[in-house]
Amino acid sequence: MxxxxxxxxxxxxxxxxxxxxxxxxxxxxxxxxxxxxxxxKRLATMISNLETGDSVLTTSGFYGVVIDITDDTVIVEFGNNKNCRIPMQKSAITQVEKPEVQ
Incomplete structure (x- = not known):
């Protein structure tokens, strides 16, 4: 037992x-x-709300302004030189700052 x-x-x-x-x-x-x-989910929402003229920070640490948006890529303008425009994937963007409306 x-x-x-x-x-x-x-x-x-x-x-x-x-x-x-x-x-x-x-x-x-x-x-x-x-x-x-x-x-x-936050990054996906941020990228879906991306518009032309937004200031962005890339994963490589560069700040720029969005010039054009296509399906998977964006063209970002870096610095004061208007000739420095680089196409990159949307997934390379880590922060978006909307321009101030005056």
Missing amino acids: NSFVATTSSAASGGIMILLYAALFFGLWFIVFRPQKKEQ
């Missing part, structure tokens, strides 16, 4: 441990991946 009680209690504790590991896994998933998803 004692061996039966020991077997059922160890099986029950094994089931509890599986539930604890599952809860720990989902807790870590929520802590680690949820902020990343929110940041991806």
Whole structure:
């Protein structure tokens, strides 16, 4: 009889441990991946609202002004030299600042 009680209690504790590991896994998933998803959604919204004339910061650290927008690319003008226009992917933009309306 004692061996039966020991077997059922160890099986029950094994089931509890599986539930604890599952809860720990989902807790870590929520802590680690949820902020990343929110940041991806914020970047997607920012890029979809991109307009000509917006000041942008690229992933390489350059500041510029959006001159033209196509499906996947934007043409960004860098510096005071009006001849420095570079096409780049929309995903290379990390920040957008709308021009001030006066």
